[in-house]
Amino acid sequence: MDDLFLSKINLLYVEDEESIRNILAKxxxxxxxxxxxxxxxEDGYNKFLENSPDMILTDVTMPKLNGIEMTKKIREYNRDIPIIILSANDESNYLLSAIENEVSGYIMKPLDKDKLYDVLEKNAKAICLEKINLAQQQQIKKQQVLLQNIINSERNMTFLTDFYSLKFANNSFLDFFGIQKTSEFKNDVITIFEKHEKFLDRDIVKDEFCAMKFFNEIEKLDETKRVVLIKDRNSNIKSFYISLSKLDNNLFLVSLTDITKMTLEKIDTEQKAYYDGLTGIYNRNKFQEVFEYEVKRVHRYKYPLSIAILDIDHFKNFNDQHGHLIGDEVLILIAKKIQEKIRETDTFARWGGEEFILLFFECTKEDAKNKADFLRKEIEKTYHETAGRITVSIGISQYQENDSMDDLFKKADDALYRAKENGRNRVEI
Known part of the structure; x- marks a missing residue:
């Protein structure tokens, strides 16, 4: 089970045996x-008072206060906090006391970690949903007051809609779209969200669009994913964090916070993290990420997957004879040439130095060799005005079950070495 809700929870873990506590706490x-x-x-009770955790996991047999005694004291302050008891097989006599003190779970030792995480996640889900429900109830009570004050007081764009018509909007919304009043807004509201694979739009609802489904789908998302793109009156696209409050099944209060600067900074950070600064193609980090994802798909769908390592022949000579600037130009030229010739489904990256790497999706090593040979011939036609003719040597390997990235790379690297040894400007498997 994914720890979707558990990751949002503050947990108090009480255990007197230090070695056990350290292992499970980690x-x-x-x-x-x-x-x-x-x-x-006793320490657990004090930590409960001090930190107000969302949930408690505790051993039974402990000094000063055992798990049941601690639970009883905690229940005097909080009748609802989930408390899960861990007990050895010979402590079953505690079970009745645990039930009387309304514990949320009673797990026998030795621990089944999957069962423990399952119990924790289920309780965490109940906590999170309760918080959401409480927050929504509080929000609804405040709606009338909010609606009277937010029209013109917020810098955020705030409006009331069924995602078709615009019921009202504040000045920020009107100014953004260059209109004087809500009646001038003629389009369906849902259409203001620009379509983009990395941002929210109406396509988050898979079937026919429905406002309630749109709301529900957004509610499922982590807050970091609740971002939309909107084009302003000057056709500039900006990004916004979207917050929704349901007034009824067909009416929603929407608040849009401009995070364009943050989004651009994030894109810039991702660019530096995943793209090679010289050639603009993927770097090793991104390639490894894609590889791990594709291997999972290989295990599921059983399609072939191959890689090719490309090394520019005599690249050191380019640098030694003409300088590193010419060497860089050669790298950029080769990267551009390959990027133009491969399929969209293939992944191309700079591995380091003069080496590039290709991941061929749904491709046996024989097919990969044919594709690589095509690339080799295309590169052979490439001519740099200073460096002259450019060729590459290529090594191919196909993924076998349980291969690591290192295993697959070594096989391709060995093939590349043979290509170099056999005269360069060739492909080897």
Whole structure:
């Protein structure tokens, strides 16, 4: 089970045996938002008062206060917080007391980690949904007051809509679209969201568009994904964080916060993280990410997957004879040539130095060799005005079950070495 809700939870873990506590705490800390630990029942009770966690996981047999005694004291302050008891097989006599104190789970030791995480996630889901429900109830109570004050007071674009017609909008919205009043807005509201594969638009609803479905789909998303693109009156596209509040099944209060600057900064960061600064193609980091994704698909769908390593022949001579600027021009020229000739489904990256790497989707090593040979011939036609004729040597390998990136790369690298040894400007498997 994915830890979708558990990652949002603050958990208190109480265990008196230090070695056990350290091992499980290390695992739990990777799954929850914040983890607090306590070494006995009394410490656990104090940590509960101090930190107000969302959920408690506790051993039974502990000094000062055992797990049941601690639970009983906590229940005097909070009747609803989920408390999950961990108990050894010979402690089943605690079960009745645990039930009486309304624990949310009673798990026997030795621990089945999957079962434990499943129990934690289910309780975390209930907590998160309760918070959402409470927040929505509070929001609805405030709607009338909000609607009377937000029309012109917010810098955010705020409006009321069924995603077809515009019921009202504040000045920020009107100014953005260059209109004087809501009645001048003639299009369906849902159409203001520009279509883009990385941002929200009406296509998030797979079937016929429905405002309620649109709302529900957005509610499922992590907050970092709730971003839309909108074109202003001057046709400039800007990005906004979208926040929705449901007034009824057909009417929604929408707030749009301009995050264009943040989005551009994020794109710039991703560009630096995933793209080679010289050639503009993918770098090693991005290639490895794509490779891991494609291997998962290979395991599921059983299609062939191959890679090719390309190395520019005698590249050192370009640098030694003409300088590194010419060497860089050669790299850029080769990268552009290959990018123009490969399929959209293939992944092309600079591996480092004068080496490039290609991932051939749904391609056996024999097919990959044919494609690579085509590229080799195209590159052979390439001529740099200073460096002269350019050729490459290419090594091919096909993914076999359980191959790591290193395994697959080594096989291709060995083939590349043979291509060099056999005279260069050739392809080897």
């Amino acid at each position: 695992r739990l800390s990777k799954k929850v938002n914040t983890l607090y630990t306590a070494e006995n029942g």
